[in-house]
Amino acid sequence: MTTPNYSLAELVIVAAAEAWRHDGEVMATGIGPLPRLGTALAKTTFNPALQTTDGECFYTSEPVPPGPRGDREPEIEGWSPYDRVFSTLWGGKRHAMVAPVQIDRFGQTNISVIGDHAKPKSAMLGARGFPGNSVHHPNSFFFASHTTRAFVPGEVDFVCSAGYNPARYLNGKPPAGLDLRIIVTELAVLDFGAPDHAIRVVSLHPGVTFEQVQDNTGFPLVRPDHIPTTPAPTAEQLDLIARLDPNGVRKTVFKDNPPGDRRAA
Amino acid sequence: MLDKRMTIDDVVAQLSDGMTVGIGGWATRRKPMALVRAILRSGLKDLTVVSYGGPDIGLLAAEKRIRKLVFSFVSLDHYPLDPHFRAARQAGLEVLELDEGMFHLGLRAAAMRVPFLPTRIGAGTDIIRQPAFRTVRSPYEDGEELIAVPALKLDAALLHVHRSDQRGNVLTLSPDPLFDELMARAADKVYVSAEKVVPTAELDMRANARFNLCERSLITGVAEAPFGAHPTSADPDYQLDLKHLKAYVDSASSAEAWAAYRASFVELPPEHYLEAVGGPDRIAALPKPVY
Numbered sequence: 001m002t003t004p005n006y007s008l009a010e011l012v013i014v015a016a017a018e019a020w021r022h023d024g025e026v027m028a029t030g031i032g033p034l035p036r037l038g039t040a041l042a043k044t045t046f047n048p049a050l051q052t053t054d055g056e057c058f059y060t061s062e063p064v065p066p067g068p069r070g071d072r073e074p075e076i077e078g079w080s081p082y083d084r085v086f087s088t089l090w091g092g093k094r095h096a097m098v099a100p101v102q103i104d105r106f107g108q109t110n111i112s113v114i115g116d117h118a119k120p121k122s123a124m125l126g127a128r129g130f131p132g133n134s135v136h137h138p139n140s141f142f143f144a145s146h147t148t149r150a151f152v153p154g155e156v157d158f159v160c161s162a163g164y165n166p167a168r169y170l171n172g173k174p175p176a177g178l179d180l181r182i183i184v185t186e187l188a189v190l191d192f193g194a195p196d197h198a199i200r201v202v203s204l205h206p207g208v209t210f211e212q213v214q215d216n217t218g219f220p221l222v223r224p225d226h227i228p229t230t231p232a233p234t235a236e237q238l239d240l241i242a243r244l245d246p247n248g249v250r251k252t253v254f255k256d257n258p259p260g261d262r263r264a265a
Numbered sequence: 266m267l268d269k270r271m272t273i274d275d276v277v278a279q280l281s282d283g284m285t286v287g288i289g290g291w292a293t294r295r296k297p298m299a300l301v302r303a304i305l306r307s308g309l310k311d312l313t314v315v316s317y318g319g320p321d322i323g324l325l326a327a328e329k330r331i332r333k334l335v336f337s338f339v340s341l342d343h344y345p346l347d348p349h350f351r352a353a354r355q356a357g358l359e360v361l362e363l364d365e366g367m368f369h370l371g372l373r374a375a376a377m378r379v380p381f382l383p384t385r386i387g388a389g390t391d392i393i394r395q396p397a398f399r400t401v402r403s404p405y406e407d408g409e410e411l412i413a414v415p416a417l418k419l420d421a422a423l424l425h426v427h428r429s430d431q432r433g434n435v436l437t438l439s440p441d442p443l444f445d446e447l448m449a450r451a452a453d454k455v456y457v458s459a460e461k462v463v464p465t466a467e468l469d470m471r472a473n474a475r476f477n478l479c480e481r482s483l484i485t486g487v488a489e490a491p492f493g494a495h496p497t498s499a500d501p502d503y504q505l506d507l508k509h510l511k512a513y514v515d516s517a518s519s520a521e522a523w524a525a526y527r528a529s530f531v532e533l534p535p536e537h538y539l540e541a542v543g544g545p546d547r548i549a550a551l552p553k554p555v556y
Contacts, residue, residue: 056513067555081442083442090366120355125338126338127365130368136386137387159391160390168390171402171409
């Protein structure tokens with residue numbers, strides 16, 4: 001049996017989809033093309049109960065492809081105005097994979113500012129829904145660029161989403177809904193499964209070493225004795241991904257759309 | 266007969282320096298932009314602006330009308346970062362930064378006339394290290410420490426609606442009503458710009474009741490402003506104008522570029538604005554953007 005050729009983007013989509021495998025009937029939100037295609041792949045394979053939206057305010061029966069839809073109008077199955085998104089997320093029935101600018105060893109993330117909050121070196125979006133998301137429903141993360149600029153030493157510049165940081169717990173207790181799941185990057189899959197929720201490497205993308213991941217991370221990672229290789233997409237998954245992304249938006253995420261197996265490069 | 270009609274300049278004349286003003290809509294959706302441009306033409310300044318921010322914030326920030334911004338984001342959706350907002354922020358614009366849902370709770374608290382509403386939102390983050398925030402202990406057995414989101418009381422709310430009658434019975438017809446209702450309830454005075462002001466019968470309220478934003482007793486003034494949300498959308502009447510949004514973004518590149526934008530699109534009588542941006546037919550035909 002030959003292993004099909006696949007891109008890094010496709011490897012990431014397959015790894016991201018795993019985030020929603022055991023979630024049952026919840027709202028799946030993937031911010032950015034690859035997490036979004038991850039929700040689509042999860043929904044069309046192992047978790048058809050997931051609810052996904054058109055990116056505006058409707059739930060659709062089938063995942064909506066990133067980019068232009070041509071004449072194909074998706075079938076609408078429900079309504080999700082922002083008010084309901086808040087109600088849903090406060091109720092916990094959602095799992096989001098978001099793409100922060102910075103993350104630290106506690107899993108705290110930042111999308112607000114680089115530098116001082118009062119007079120930032122770089123003003124970005126603002127905290128958006130990150131604070132509320134982080135303490136009400138499961139959250140996962142995607143980083144297209146796994147570097148020490150993103151995986152920062154110390155704490156992120158402005159903590160927008162809560163992490164496993166006892167120094168910030170109110171009354172000594174972690175926020176009730178805090179549930180950080182996986183981090184998918186261009187190099188590896190990580191999670192919070194080590195003692196005290198420390199971040200560990202779950203799998204390395206083909207051709208990537210632990211040292212390479214550690215060198216691009218601004219804090220120590222937990223290294224399990226055995227680290228598997230991130231599973232390659234199957235031929236069936238590749239075929240599905242191509243159908244879920246007919247515009248090929250996935251090819252634009254990483255520069256030059258590199259192969260998923262670095263050894264093949 | 267109850268008649269709340271006025272012009273957009275009349276609305277701005279009701280506002281005064283230093284007020285706390287809520288601006289409805291969300292990012293590039295249903296922003297009362299004709300009213301924002303009228304503020305820019307007036308001398309109104311030192312505003313505390315409360316907004317799910319879009320180009321409303323960038324325009325007001327570019328002209329230094331904002332003393333303090335209460336926000337959780339400023340986004341142009343297709344251009345994720347608003348260069349006017351960024352420049353103001355990086356120059357030290359005072360802010361109160363909220364989570365999106367916390368923002369909702371602050372408006373809700375003001376609407377309910379209570380000082381705060383409790384939530385877990387903000388726990389573990391830098392949001393609650395801003396001086397505006399306090400925590401509160403649950404008085405029940407759980408004893409949980411919660412965030413007390415302070416009421417976001419507004420002196421005035423500026424909203425853009427699709428239809429209104431002269432009494433202020435309004436309809437917002439877009440698929441997402443956003444949080445304009447809460448803005449209206451949190452405000453002492455509510456001014457709406459409306460695509461069309463029509464006789465009450467034409468609202469067809471029996472069929473459209475679910476689009477009725479709030480009761481008319483909340484509405485202070487109604488100003489007819491066709492395409493008054495442009496360049497943001499007022500779906501289904503018209504969509505976001507990406508081409509104009511690009512001109513807006515490009516206008517942040519230099520003082521000259523901003524002066525040129527201002528001269529072309531702000532410093533002109535409101536009745537000339539539509540022609541300046543390509544005419545009503547062009548705007549009405551804009552394609553629906555993909556999110």
